[in-house]
Amino acid sequence: SLNLPSPSLQIDTGGKSIHSYWIFNQPISPEQWRTLQTDLLEYSDGDRSLKNPSRVMRLAGCFHFAPNNVPNEISQIILNSGQRYSYDQMRSLIPQRQQAEVQTPNLPLLTDDVPLYQCLSKGDRALIDGGAPQGERNSKGAALARNLIGTAARLTHLGHRFAREPRALFDEYCSCCSPPLDAREAETIWKSATKDNPTATLTDEALENCIKSWQRQSRVDSQQAPVNGSKKQSVTGDSPQNGDSSNPFTSDITATVTTVTQILQAGLTDYEETQRLELLLRNNTVTKTAFNQIVSSVRSQLDDVQPSDEIRLDNLINWHNAKLDFNQALPSMAADLLHDAEILNIEPIVIWQPLMAAVLSLVGKRLKLNVESHSVPAIAWTATVLESGGGKSRADSLVLAPLKRKQLEARKSYEAQVEAHKHWKEGDSEECPSYPVERKYMFEIATIQAVIKRLSEQKDNGVLWARDELAGLFKSFGQFGKGGENEGLECLLKLWDGAPAQVDRVSQGDGFIVEETALSLTGGIQPGMFRKIFKDPEDSQGMLARFLVAKANALMPKRVKGYCRLAEKLPPFYDWLENCPMGVVKLSKSADAYYTKLCQLIGQQAWATTQPAIRAW
Template sequence: MTQTSHLTPISLRLINGLRRIAATNLDLPLVPLNNNKQPLGDGWQHRPFSAAQLIEAIENGGVNVPIKGKTKQIQPQGFGLLTGHPLTLNNETYYLMAVDQDGRSAIDKIQELSGGQPLPKTVAFTSQRPGRCQYLFLVPEQYKDAIRTKKLKTGANGDDNKPEQLELRWTNLQSVLPPSMHPITGQYHWVEGCAIDEVEIEIAPNWLLEQMLIDPSPKTPPSSKPKFSSSVHHNSFDRQWTELDFALSYLDALSSYRGDDYDDWLTVGMALHSVDDSLLNEWDKWSQQSSKYKPGECEKKWKSFSSNGGVTLGTLAHLAKQDGWRFPFPKNNHDTPSPSAQNQFNNGKNSTVTGDTSRTSDTPNPVPLSLADTVTTVTAILQQGLKDYEERHQLDTIEARSLITRPAFWELVKALRTSLDEIHPEDHQRFNQLVDWHNATLNLNHILPPTLAKAFIHDGKILNIDPVSLWQYFLPVVLSLVGKRINLDVESHTIPAIGWTCLVGESGTGKSRAEKLILAPLKQLQYQEKQRYLSALKEYKDRINQKKQDDPSPEPPKPERKYVFEVATIQAVMRRLSEQGLNGSVWARDELAGLFKSLNQFNARSGENEGLECLLKMWDGDGSLVDRVNAEDDSYAVEETRLNIAGGIQPGAFRQAFKDPNDPQGLQARFLYALPKIYPAKRVKGYCQLSDMLPDLYHWLDQLPTGTIKLSGDADIRYTHLVEQIGTQAESSPNLAIRAWMRKLPTQLLRIALALHLVEYYDYTINHQPLTITNSPERNFWELQLDTLERAVEVCRYYRSAFQVVQEKASDTDSISSILLKIWDLGITQPDGMTPREIYRNIKAIGRRAKELGRTVSAYTLELLSKLVEMGKGKLEKNGRFYRFKAIFNSPPDHPPNDDNPNPSNCPKTPNNSNPPSGPKTPNNPNPTSGSNPPNNSNPTSGSNPPNNPTGNGEELKEHQGQETDINPVNTEPPQTNKKETTNLVSLTSDVAEPSPQGEVKHTNKNAVNNQPMMTDNDPGNCQSTQPPMGNRAEGVTQVTEAQTHTGDAVSPSPSPEVSPVTIETDSQSSTINPTQLNPVKTEETQDTFINKKGIDSELEPENDSEENLHWLLQYLADLESSPAPHTRFTSNDQLRELFNEAQQKFNNCWEQLQQICPDYSQRLSTAYGMVCELLPL
């Protein structure tokens, strides 16, 4: 029998769902998915699994899929059905299709198309979002080549304010099946009575197939005759349309409903404006078919369009292709070459200078190249990847033919080379990932007890700062008060109560306000202690002065307790620490640059830095033996230390403090960094609640007895997995500083967990909230539970995101993704935008890269800004010769996050105690002989070794593992038998582990997209959030990207709005390569993004375009266009047609990349293909 104890609840759920499918004996082609509905691996369309294969793979640790040429094993989080694939039933072949009902208005659309008839009862499933449902149908074999995917907009917007539609899904798409994960509702479900094992898949009704038929008759061009360019040839295949001709043809093909949709209407106008100013009248005429038409509105909008608005003819072509546009001139077969073709290609010679004769003895006169032709030709040469001398030879040849001047030609080459080579897909992906990390937030509602979390958020509003700034000072203060009295024992070593935190932000971002609030009670204690010590010292000196010769010497005063250090040298700090006994201290600096300065961190002439070495040892709690010349007075020993550090640093000072980005000494790796969000300046009246709460908490922490806390059994198991996963990810990072920081993350995780554990226990004792944990042993102070560890994991996710961004923003690197992030980050701080000069003067790396590329810094900056515009991260406005870049970012709220929901479903649970105390109470000292309630040790000594805390035997751990208090009444999910979750811990930016009320670790997707709905009360295990859907905030650690429009479950990237769709017509066939079929635009429901946001955290990589296919296609076009003998590679029209069919298949796999680097590829291919056809025998 297969062992499934190691499987997660999600995996077990998928196995049960797959068994239902397998029981039907239907050989459904299935695709494994991640938790965001994205297929796993490259070429997933060609690697379907059966239900039995997926079950076996899940039970054995995951599916093996190819990613970038390597095979990786990944555990699926769902599975989808490949549409357009054959299915044999009763010895007859059918093909699978799906009807995607995307919104309530799509139901009316079905009624309209079917003549009022409902859909036949068939297999159906839903995400349980209002109006969303998919139906499966069978398509008879005779229709398989006659239909295509069809998307029908309804003209209505859904509850998310996005257009609703009805999509008839065909080949190369996948539809997610139950019980797969859904990023919003949690899970897909079968429609009642329509599950795969309850009803047959019905044959598609005729009206559905009629909607999907490929229209064999092409759309006619507009009534006005197209204007042909001067380079027109004598056969119809070679006719060259101008952009104006294509624009009119595209406009004529658009469906009338687009005039009713404001976004479509505006897009059409902007696209026409980019072609020619004379098209205003055509736009106005086209708009008049809409009932919403207003005279003069088109002209008003036309004047507001910029010359470089980002929407071009390619966008209009994309819309027209969706509505059935076809190339209007079919091509005929030619039995013999035409005279004009013979004249042009005979022996590879062009016509003579006069063009009157065809004398082969003449030296051919190359056809001059216009600016547009020069750009196209140079781009093709640069894309071939030739050797430097071959490339230079071809460029020299083109330069001689080009009509532009020589200096302008070589500037053009530099510009095109930069455009093609400077930003690679991995740079784009990394930039998007950095933006996500930049926008990450730490939701204290998920971290701290409700009362304390509410106070943090409230005081953040009062101080107009991000609550994470308060947390950064709070964490080290809590650990400092614990001191040496309590440690966390993980058997192999002991975790000390030490935390070093750092706020990274410009001056005036609230660092001082946070420091004053959190440290105020501690400083008050320090002032009182200072007065006590001075008074005792004075009394001691008086006794010395009054002492008679034979009197015994008086006892010296007890050394001053150091709660807080501020301005001090490392030598003074070490001396004071040697006097602290079991107490800890916090070194707080408003600007940590001053602390580093005291270590000679800025002294370039210093060799070894003794102060820094002493400080580094203190992160582990180690002491030092200090010997001076005066052994009696100046020498001392520090056996152990508990020095915590908190403070802030400005990005510029950060670069100075850590000049070596590799952090060879490891100081940078020992800090936990936060990037607080900046809120608009405003005054908020009120008083800070923490001012009243913190003194009691600090006093309670200061009175804790000596003892050792241990991990509970399930927490220990979880931590074991986390250590391995973090270690694997750390070693996979190419950045030395990130590797060093990640290697210390397991220790940081436990220190954070220790602090949370103490705060939770204190909160319980003062709130008197007895909890009942069914079938679970009493949870005591000396045992750290799994749910607390999971909250620490969430904190670590935030810290990991912040550290990645700090590395990019604060370090002076020439990485292109880092430069893009700095430009974007600089832009969002300037609402009025920035000029290229202002940008490159602030970011020195731009000048260095421009110099390496031989570009002027202004031109290079402008090219980078254009790339950011293409990525949707900004807009570029032009006023005459001057440009201004405005970054696009959904601004944070004008106050810190809402605290209306301080107790979400995964809020901290307080320890269980059947007999709660009557007031704040310190826990007893653990005793190995007395169970969980040992007697108190009121007089601990520094040399004592506290006994281990009993944890129970292994059977008890297994029996009670994962069972927690059910606080959340909304949760209706039945308890699971196995609660351990072994998925990737530090998917710190994606799969966020949350403890459910049953105690299991539930991983939910945190890649929330702007303006998407928050969790609702329909989500199992999650209370409804009352927080507004803010751009930079969602539950827990949230990654935010620009809002995107999606229309289906397919994961291929949607076409660039500037890329024209491709229709290739040949003598032998008419073949349309439709980008809406190859790369469907995705709907909001899919929650897919082309750029995978997990980065180095995830085992998944985005599906890349095939470089091999791209190279093949470019070489194919080069051979067709080659001179003097294009027919040397081709022997007949049959062979040419076979190669053309092969080109179509390769074209489908790299459509977007090909169009980006060679926008007129299809036009050139059509022309060259027709000419070569005429030269070859049939």
């Protein structure tokens, strides 16, 4: 009834449709194809979303899965005539749209199909774009597959059509991995994911927000597409000449947006950022007004808090129900940390708590996090709440053994220098060398006065105070005494944020002052003792607020064979940290927006509570 020639190829999709293809005898431009395809869909009342030349169609010999993961029949070729047609022949048979319609600017075509990619979390999109390294490919691939399948099913349930099949995006991830996942391994991961009752990463509200954001951006992109009225343009876009096939203005804007985004994401200082933007404008064909609009638009997008960030904020604020996802928080070390936790038969957080404090103690005063209003020192006070026999000592042995070896070596070096100093004789050198100072990596049993004295000798180095049982530390400060107040404890609390410390003695020469401190603290404590120590509901001294507390569960005793990977990797890592260069760490645009939102929400909750302890925490 359409008076079209017999298709070159027809494929039964195994569902409810048959795809017909007319194959050309000569290549044509994408613009010619897009215009002709659009006219064909209007003429045949077909699916108007099939206007993307890059769209992946059904592949003969393969199954297509419905959103509920139920496979349709296998796709198969039902006609293969071998016929080829010229562009002019098909153009003459397919009616063109009305003149008034085709004279509109050649804008990007919008469809009702939201890209499935746009409905994923930032982490999932990063995996699709960049893959994962060896050792993480399977675990991250499995999580991504579940999220893809669950998101596709949820979009269908909500009544939204989407572009790109979940499996196609998963295959992109597999090809981007280093090394790429082979087809058999990818198929195994995918099949396993389909059986795990997968759900969407984002909530329904977040998905709706993603769709609205994509639709708004699509409209903005369409409105900003340039119209070259001074040049001759083809009326229908099906001319092989250069009229519409390569619009230099569109290319310039696209390239400008990409470069502006890279500059704004680079974490530059204000003057460096301004200089690079001005240099880009001088060497650009885009007008200054359009350029400023691009910068403003990109900056606004980078400063937005994404729906996935809102979900992470909710999870973070509900801290008592949260577990740290090491694959997200520490991707470079997650596989080793999880492996060693299994070998030691403990929860991974039991390793993480002393590890974080140890790492920051080695960084010392060399690095600070600049959040503009103030700088955050490399200091962490961590406490692991765990029953006796839960494995805290095993984790400490793994994490702290390299530090203890460093301390033993430093002590031997110090003793040798002291001995040399004793035997110095006048005339051996021009002047008597200064009395040697021991490099301190760790404190275990020490008084607060001794700790402050040693800190004053460490220059840019930090020190870790590690106690297997924090109860012993607090007991030494008289925390169990009447009133719970003690001068030593007050001195310790002042060191939490790297504040200066001063000790005065009767003899002026015995006193000393530390301009800046870097003392990290870690240890374990049993639940009953935790309640006894932190019994003040108002936390009047702010002691509990200074600790990062993790409640770990003891695992059923069992024997696990194997060796800890971190035992070999931590020593060289610690060496590197100890010699890292001086510098300042700044938040990226997206991280800064996330941090601002986090402070705002937690601040609102703190302001609303009547408990001083909760407000401080």
